[in-house]
Amino acid sequence: MTTLEIVLALALCLGTASAASLGPVLTEGGMVEGSNHRLGFLRYMDVFKGIPFAAQPGRFEIPKPHPGWEGVLKTRSYGKRCLQVTLTQTGTRGSEDCLFLNIWVPQGRTVSTGLPVMVYLFGGGFLVGGSMGANFLNNYLYSGEEIADRGNVIVVTLSYRVGTLGFLSSGDASGPGNYGLWDQHAGIAWVHRNIKAFGGDPENVTVFGESAGAASVNFQIISPKNKGLIRRAISQSGVALSPWAVNRNPRALAEQVALKVGCPTDDKMMPCLKITDPVALTLAGSLHLEGSPSNPLVFNLLLAPVIDGDFIPDDPGNLFHNAADIDYMAGVNSMDGHIFCGLDVPSVNQPLKPTPLEVVQELLTSLTREKGPEAAAIAYSVYSQNWGPDPSKAIVKQTVAEIETDFIFLVPTQAALYLHANKANTARTFSYLFSMPTRIPGFPSWMGADHAEDLQYVFGKPFTTPFAYFPRHRDVSDYMMAYWTNFARTGDPSTGESRVPVAWPAFTSSGHQYLEINDKINRDSVQQNLRIPFVQYWTETYARFPTVTGSSAE
Structure with missing residues (x-):
């Protein structure tokens, strides 16, 4: 045996002898047993998949505690998604028995204790999604393994009801809505009560999410129901102020669903819906997901949270005092709106086809329809001010993507950050712009980061599947996991166990x-007043116009 072979054998023996694992864990529902595997020298991961955090929910009811189980529950595979439409909206998948969560616990030579906890809420327009995310060859997008290992944090992903069963509301006490938000709250509360047994610190819970999950994070920190449960929060591309995050006329959609499934639209509507076949109910909540300049897609995302007087007791903009002691980080992707404008204005992605200036005007007229033609005219002058007399095809298309990014994501996020900073007591506020160029082939050369492109980096995919990425992608992934987990640990993304390329000042x-945030972070990456002329237009100039009588806001 060579010296090298002896050293390797000793290292292997030491590693095996020092394997740290929780083994079976006692939770409020009973014992659970996950799996443990080795990641490297003295590095292991305990993984629990499919732990029930609530009972199967009653139709259009808030979740109830799980009754528990006998013996040791093997938690080694993901629970089912909540019942939802397929991506084509022609069928369904999932189950009504779906309130499960998954936990990743990093271990070293000894069993971990007192770790920060990061709870992830998935996106999907409040219509689709699951706690495990998309899957390719058993590589799940929302696997918490990389971020847990590299950041030395516990990662939890949880499920919640979506679509009709999660967000339909009658607009009154017979069906108040927000069932999906109540599910998220139940999962967060379960983590607070049980995570200490897994080695987590129940007083240091960070909730993070993307898109509808990001708006959900914002709803959770401004709801009075979560007092004392959440220490910090991260919203990636979505806030409660986003135009798609609140349905202000839920009754209309509920009546449409009722008519589709043969229920009355009077006071017997909700009792009828409660006994209707759940698959038929789910399909009846399919949304019209085609857009045009005159009918932008953003206005068709109607299954969403509502102001119910309970979980969300008031307009979200009036509730930020509830987050005065919760550290908050929020940001957007530089081309978040591209996914929308590609459907509203298809010529944006057709290199040889120009986007007529009249189409830009039509789009802005639609987005500003609550305020009338004068608001649209000013918006057009703001967005075309740098075009010159003969704008290129590319600059017009890029402007369309920027308009939708601003309206749907960036401006509401800046408004939420301002409100949070303004109402903060002990809390700190942090703002970011993710601008790593798209990896999707065939998109225009001016493209930045499209919607959801940040997720692969936050969840460490360039390390999980290294052959699919270049070194620059591993750099940005490393930076994001460091900032995110430092923030979860200390409330400051620049301070913690992970090194970062530059200090990130508070907003x-x-x-x-x-x-x-991209692969070239340096001192120049710290900037001020993100897209300020456009933020000022939407939050000040546009907001001052009176609402037009008979608009959708009335």
Whole structure:
């Protein structure tokens, strides 16, 4: 045996002898047993998949505690998604028995204790999604393994009801809605009560999410129901102020669903819907997901949270005092709106086809329809101010993507950050812009980061599947996992166990500083006043116009 072979054998024996694992864990429902595997020298991961955090929910009811189980529950495979439409909206998948969560616990030579906890809420337009995310060759998007291992944090992903069963509301006490938000709350509360047994710190829970999950994070921190449960929060591309995040006329959609499944639309509507076949109910909640300049897709996302007087007791903009002691990080992708404008204005993605200026005007007229033609005219002058007399095809198309990014994501996020900073007591506020160029082939050369492209980096996919990425992608993934887990640990993304390329200053109501995140982060990445002329147009100029009588807002 060579010296090298002896050293390797000793290392292997030491590693095996020192394997740290929780083994079976006692939760409030009973014992659970996950799996443990080795990641490297003295590095292991305990994984629990499919732990029930609530009972199977009653139709259009808030979740109830799980009754528990006898013996040791093997938690080694993901629970089913909540019942939802397929991506084509022609069928369904999932189950009504779906309130499960998954936990990743990093271990070293000894069993971990007192770790920060990061709870992830998935996106999917409040219509689709699951706690495990998309899957390719058993590589699940929302696997918490990389971020847990590299950041030395516990990662939890949880499920919640979506679509009709999660967000249909009658607009009154017979069907108040927000069932999906109640599910998220039940999962967060379960984590708070049980995570200590897994080695987590129940007083240091960070909730993070993307898109509808990001708006959900915002709803959870401004709801009075979560007092004392959440220490920090991260919203990636979505806030409660986003135009798609609240349905202000839920009754209309509920009546449409009722008519589709043969239920009355009077006071017998909800009792009838409660006994209707759940698959038929889910399919009846299919949304019209085609857009045009005159009918932008953003206005068709109607299954969403509502102001119910309970979980969301008031307009979200009036509830940020509830987050005064919760550290908050929020940001957007530089081309978040591209996924929308590709459907509303298809010529944006057709290199040889110009986007007529009249189409830009039509789109802005639609987006500003609550305020009338004068608001649209000013918006057009703001967005075309740098075009010159003969704008290129590319600049017009890029402007369309920027308009939708601003309206749907960036401006509401900046408004939420300002409100949070303004209402903060002990809390800190952080703002970012993710601008790593798209990896999707065939998109225009001016493209930045499209919607959801940040997720692969936050969940460490460039390390999980290294052959699918270049070194620059591993760099940005490393930076994001470091900032995210430092923030979860200390409330400051620059301070913690992970090294970061540059200090990220807090966002204040006077400084408006933010970090631009890509693979080239340096001192110049810290900037101020993100797209300020456009933010000022939407939050000040546009907001001052009176609402037009008979608009959709009435």
